[in-house]
Amino acid sequence: MRTAVPVSLFGTACVLTVAAPLNAQTRAAAGLDLGMSHVTYDDFLPSLAAFAAADGSLTTRRTDVTARGAAVRYESGRDAFQADLSASHLAPARGRTRVEASATTGASWYADFARFAHALGRARLLRAGRGRGGWLGVTLGSTSYGDGWRPVARYAAGAWSALGPAALDASFTASSVGDTAYSDLEGTLRLPLGPAALDLWAGARMWSQGAGHGVYGEATLALPLHGGLAAIVSGGRYPTDPVRGTIAGRYLSAGLRVSGVTPLRPAPPPPGPARPHYGSNGGFAVPVPAVEVTLAAGVRTLRVHAIGARTVELVGDITDWLPLPLMPGDSDRWELALPLPSGVRRFAVRVDGGPWLAPAGTRRVFDEFGSEVGLLIVP
Amino acid sequence: MTRVLLLALAVLAPCAAPLRAQAGDPRLARLDPAVRPVIVALVDSARAAGLPTEPLVQRALEGTSKRAAGDRVVAAVRRLARDLGTARSALGPAATGPEIDAGAAALYAGARSGDLTALRARRPRQSLVVPLGVLADLVATGVPADTAAAAVLALAATTADDDYLAFRRNVERDIALGAPPAAAAAVRSTAATADAIRKP
Numbered sequence: 001m002r003t004a005v006p007v008s009l010f011g012t013a014c015v016l017t018v019a020a021p022l023n024a025q026t027r028a029a030a031g032l033d034l035g036m037s038h039v040t041y042d043d044f045l046p047s048l049a050a051f052a053a054a055d056g057s058l059t060t061r062r063t064d065v066t067a068r069g070a071a072v073r074y075e076s077g078r079d080a081f082q083a084d085l086s087a088s089h090l091a092p093a094r095g096r097t098r099v100e101a102s103a104t105t106g107a108s109w110y111a112d113f114a115r116f117a118h119a120l121g122r123a124r125l126l127r128a129g130r131g132r133g134g135w136l137g138v139t140l141g142s143t144s145y146g147d148g149w150r151p152v153a154r155y156a157a158g159a160w161s162a163l164g165p166a167a168l169d170a171s172f173t174a175s176s177v178g179d180t181a182y183s184d185l186e187g188t189l190r191l192p193l194g195p196a197a198l199d200l201w202a203g204a205r206m207w208s209q210g211a212g213h214g215v216y217g218e219a220t221l222a223l224p225l226h227g228g229l230a231a232i233v234s235g236g237r238y239p240t241d242p243v244r245g246t247i248a249g250r251y252l253s254a255g256l257r258v259s260g261v262t263p264l265r266p267a268p269p270p271p272g273p274a275r276p277h278y279g280s281n282g283g284f285a286v287p288v289p290a291v292e293v294t295l296a297a298g299v300r301t302l303r304v305h306a307i308g309a310r311t312v313e314l315v316g317d318i319t320d321w322l323p324l325p326l327m328p329g330d331s332d333r334w335e336l337a338l339p340l341p342s343g344v345r346r347f348a349v350r351v352d353g354g355p356w357l358a359p360a361g362t363r364r365v366f367d368e369f370g371s372e373v374g375l376l377i378v379p
Numbered sequence: 380m381t382r383v384l385l386l387a388l389a390v391l392a393p394c395a396a397p398l399r400a401q402a403g404d405p406r407l408a409r410l411d412p413a414v415r416p417v418i419v420a421l422v423d424s425a426r427a428a429g430l431p432t433e434p435l436v437q438r439a440l441e442g443t444s445k446r447a448a449g450d451r452v453v454a455a456v457r458r459l460a461r462d463l464g465t466a467r468s469a470l471g472p473a474a475t476g477p478e479i480d481a482g483a484a485a486l487y488a489g490a491r492s493g494d495l496t497a498l499r500a501r502r503p504r505q506s507l508v509v510p511l512g513v514l515a516d517l518v519a520t521g522v523p524a525d526t527a528a529a530a531v532l533a534l535a536a537t538t539a540d541d542d543y544l545a546f547r548r549n550v551e552r553d554i555a556l557g558a559p560p561a562a563a564a565a566v567r568s569t570a571a572t573a574d575a576i577r578k579p
Contacts, residue, residue, distance in 0.1 A: 321444035369447035377512035
């Protein structure tokens with residue numbers, strides 16, 4: 001956890017963002033993080049801390065606006081808060097080259113005696129090749145420690161490359177904040193580990209006038225649990241950031257992240273009247289069945305996993321949009337063996353006469369008729 | 380002349396009284412009599428133009444099954460017919476029905492016809508069903524259309540269908556972990572491309 005902003009909150013997103021030039025566009029996304037940290041700031045006593053953070057972004061064709069906020073309560077009972085608002089715009093590509101302009105502003109405060117604010121603008125020249133790319137960037141702006149504004153200037157160059165399933169990037173940054181100046185050499189590596197992902201970040205403050213020296217590094221392990229829920233464990237040491245007013249420290253944090261992304265189009269229909277479904281647990285939950293397709297002896301068999309279901313029906317372009325009951329198999333499996341033509345198939349499943357749902361294992365989209373449908377790619 | 384009459388029927392039928400059910404696909408008998416003539420006309424026009432008609436029939440049946448209003452069913456089928464035509468033009472005369480259908484899905488998701496043409500150019504002898512399906516899928520996931528198209532195109536020359544599906548799963552997982560969709564697609568694309576290049 002970095003001062004008021006747990007690294008685990010943004011670890012995955014930050015590494016990926018740095019690792020490849022983006023072409024931000026149309027979507028809305030949001031995330032919520034909750035967790036605990038053990039943090040030791042340089043020259044301070046260790047402390048436990050509970051954190052909560054939320055982020056949201058709204059992205060149009062080439063413009064992205066992101067807001068983030070975080071609150072931390074330390075063992076002492078004191079609180080820290082941080083909020084950031086950033087926007088970026090990508091110019092159309094010219095060959096493999098793009099220009100990105102971005103601006104960010106934010107503030108943080110700790111208890112009632114430390115307040116920071118910053119406003120920065122950045123321009124980057126991005127160039128992407130086959131499996132690799134690089135960028136040059138300049139950042140100008142101001143930062144305030146509560147006693148007036150200081151000019152900020154930052155010059156950076158970086159490169160990224162894909163190494164099999166991993167992505168590696170490295171950058172060199174020279175910064176000046178008022179009379180403080182420093183340079184950093186950093187690298188990040190993202191490693192997929194089965195269903196999990198490990199992000200490693202290492203760096204060195206090579207030269208510094210008033211911002212400390214040393215090497216630092218962090219590791220973040222993200223493990224998906226179910227749907228948009230993931231467990232995240234993160235730890236390491238990070239340097240002082242004179243722009244945002246964070247001081248160097250070590251931390252170990254664990255938390256949960258809930259995230260969601262809206263479908264692109266069309267817009268979801270207005271909610272219809274509630275139609276409760278009584279599942280096997282007797283509750284009001286609407287269990288989403290899962291679907292898988294197996295191929296044996298030239299026949300594709302579609303299996304639906306629906307826990308505790310009494311009946312399972314399927315409707316779609318493989319049934320001429322007539323409800324077709326599936327046959328019960330073993331272990332909450334329901335099966336339907338039928339020819340699945342190659343293409344993008346559209347269908348939905350319902351359990352015990354409940355609502356028609358896009359089953360897990362398909363891409364859920366909202367159709368032109370105001371309901372959801374699952375898309376399945378059949379080779 | 381026939382095509383002109385069918386086109387006129389497609390335009391005028393919403394205002395006309397229900398017409399006698401057209402001969403042809405018996406499944407269309409399930410449609411609302413008020414919209415059936417228009418759908419039949421659209422299907423016949425598509426057939427005359429050499430486009431696959433099954434997707435149009437299915438879209439009409441889907442709307443009927445969901446009890447959608449007649450004008451919405453007609454609008455959906457009409458748009459699909461237009462997208463099928465655009466996809467066929469973009470993919471070339473040798474495009475198969477499933478490819479045209481998948482291309483229409485990609486266009487509906489936000490891909491440009493130029494993306495389809497570029498994909499065909501990079502993958503001239505292989506089926507485009509899976510790449511186009513993955514393209515539509517990525518955009519539905521939240522990946523910007525031009526980023527999704529760039530990722531799919533980057534993989535086109537060297538990537539097998541199974542690898543495309545693995546790429547899609549990886550992007551989906553990264554997004555579930557909180558990665559921005561555009562970044563997830565870009566990073567996974569470069570990783571998959573590098574992987575494909577190393578393959579003997």
